[in-house]
Amino acid sequence: MTNVSKDALVQELVSIVGKEWVVTEREYMLSYLQDETPEPVRPKAANNLILVKPSSTGEVSKILRAANQARVPVFPVGGRTGLVSACVPTIPGIILSLERMKKLEVDRENLMVVAEAGVTLGDLLRACDEAGLFFPPHPGDEGAQVGGLIATNAGGVRAVKYGVMRNYVKGVEVVLASGKVLNLGGKLIKDNAGYSLLHLVIGSEGTLCVITKAIIKLHPKSEHSVTIIVPFSGRHEALQAVQKILLSGVVPLAIEYVEPDEVNLSAAHLNEKWPVQVGGAQLFIILNAESEEELLVSCEKVSGVCSEIGAGEPVLAETREEQDRVLRIRSNIYTALKPQLIDILDVTVPPSKLGDLMDAVEEIAEKYGVHLPVYGHAGDGNLHVHVMKEEGKAPDYVAKVKSEIYETGIRLGGVITGEHGVGAIRTQELTKATDEAELNLMQGIKKLFDPNNILNPGKVIT
Template structure:
């Protein structure tokens, strides 16, 4: 196939989406060349890239047909908040951004919304609330797009009660790398027709198809909520309480694990004060319910379980502004860690009842290397982010690689995984064979080939 020069690519794209929706001037490209991957791990973007902003599936189809015919790599991009370099154009080619694909149609009768791939999480939360409904999923950055959330199968703080993005996606409009448009699933609670292509595309990180519309499940808006902070003197007591809460039959919206030093710094970072004075580590628990009585009842039960497990005095926050402040502080942990020289924040998960054992192993690794690992995470899901910090006088890349490997091994020994919610992108590829067998990787390669015979869609990502 004839290899086209970038000028001809730009002309062809302008014909499809109009001149103002194609960006190729170097100074305007910067925002499209990276995502939110931790600085030390960032992938190098290719020098010669053009950005295209299609409006709908038909335009995406024409772009992909053209790219496929000329074997031009295409890198789908949502909000660019990914943490593994998934949206970074690592080869000369086209960045396809979903930012113009807007539109939210709320269907109250069926408790569903049909959402353009480029709608931000913030926009969907707001529209749902205005309709008296609730979209609970909440990974930390609300500028993420709904297409991106589906493509990464995002998780976040509120997955304990309602699950990860896969649990919300009921239908998808997608465009295959060869240009065909498919509508998968629909406003259905049950659908067992054929292989589940919809579930295959959720979490495929832009390597199998471009998602242009998503049908998501919504929930009735809770009538009341409360946030509890249960302080503990030891990690073990804190994380050991998590399975006991879950076994009680009360499922909170969120159960987060956090440590004192980091929370105090995070609070200071945003000009607030961390409201708890006791304990070294905490469970942050969010309870939602139909009404206040239900929330008070469930909070009381959870408080009793925490106390039986030696929690110190529990903070109970009910006013909205107090609850929001706690979450804001929790969300400021990442910028603080980055400012303090975080080299990597791993995305390991273990079965929730094994978190204590996992943290013991982490402590041993820290001791062996004479360091410490700040730890935070979604304890209710067994998803613990272990942070590797900068160190003077060592080759940082080698040092981080060694630690990463040992921490991953520790998770795997307990039946865990190396990527719970952030995905693989281009950054975690090297570690994939630790978790997946050769056969599994081979099957995945074959699936990729069926969807994308010429390997044009997000090449070099997700599978080695």
């Protein structure tokens, strides 16, 4: 701690939130010191940390004002489900958890929900469902919180039809590093009043301000949906089908690419069974519609397109329970791979280039004699490549493999990350992949929002 003793700061924090909500003993804050980033690439959390849990925007404001005056770093955390250590407190400072801020109000008239930052994705989905409304973004871990979903501009499997968080956040209440509370946007479908600071905040990974509340757009719930799992002889056929489905006029909620080994591993990990055991590659497609008839037409269209390419018999999950079950298996591939994982990459290319990216990944795997399991959001050109531990192999392959995959992604017109973000572990890659003028603008913006660099230092741009 720089301009203030730790004891004095703790006293001040206690006076703001109460003794019960300030934690200084490391053993009681262990789960706040890491996220879901694989252990081999996760940075170590610093010593000398204070965990604070405010219950209101006013308290967040007082905490930031005190931290800013004392030049003490503040690390906002959500559900700690991130995959790039964006919330890991890598230097001494304050861990700011908004988990007590969980108020949520559905506004059916405007098809919106107003949610505090600590509301979990699971709670948000349930509240919308009970109100007959639908919140589409679904990153795999429902323990993520509204603040984290916005700060990472999360995506997930359902982005093909409805897009990512950015398409849903209409307003935010934020607290600046100075403690000033600001409302950006509102319950508005259109807003062209000046530069969009709202869209700067979305995806800013806790480096510009603390998000305390959000206004999020919803859709009416469509009662009819089906999940189709289609087996193909191999990757090329599966990816050819993705293009044809997108051109057919049907817009699926999700088009996911999976391979049998990984999806079976995930099913076994959950004590479940994946329903399709044929094909070298499979597509997992979710369709929704306003009526049974419309759903049937879309389903037949998708099946027809796939069978023209020589796909095997599709398997349908029709009930809500079956659909939730297969989605859970798909969402847990990461968790199943994690014990052997070194890093999960998230390179995104134009959808038509996904096949080229996958071919290159296969060549890189052969070149270095390593196994690189892949799956991903095929409809979005967003591929998750897993760099795995390799028994008896010198670890220098890791940096080379990653660097070649990033270079390939960029050569194909893509970006180093499509949804997981930069966090603490991709800052060098961002610098390498970004034009100097663009980086300078980003640094200037950071300085304007947070002149003393107290907000999540060491993340995104350094």
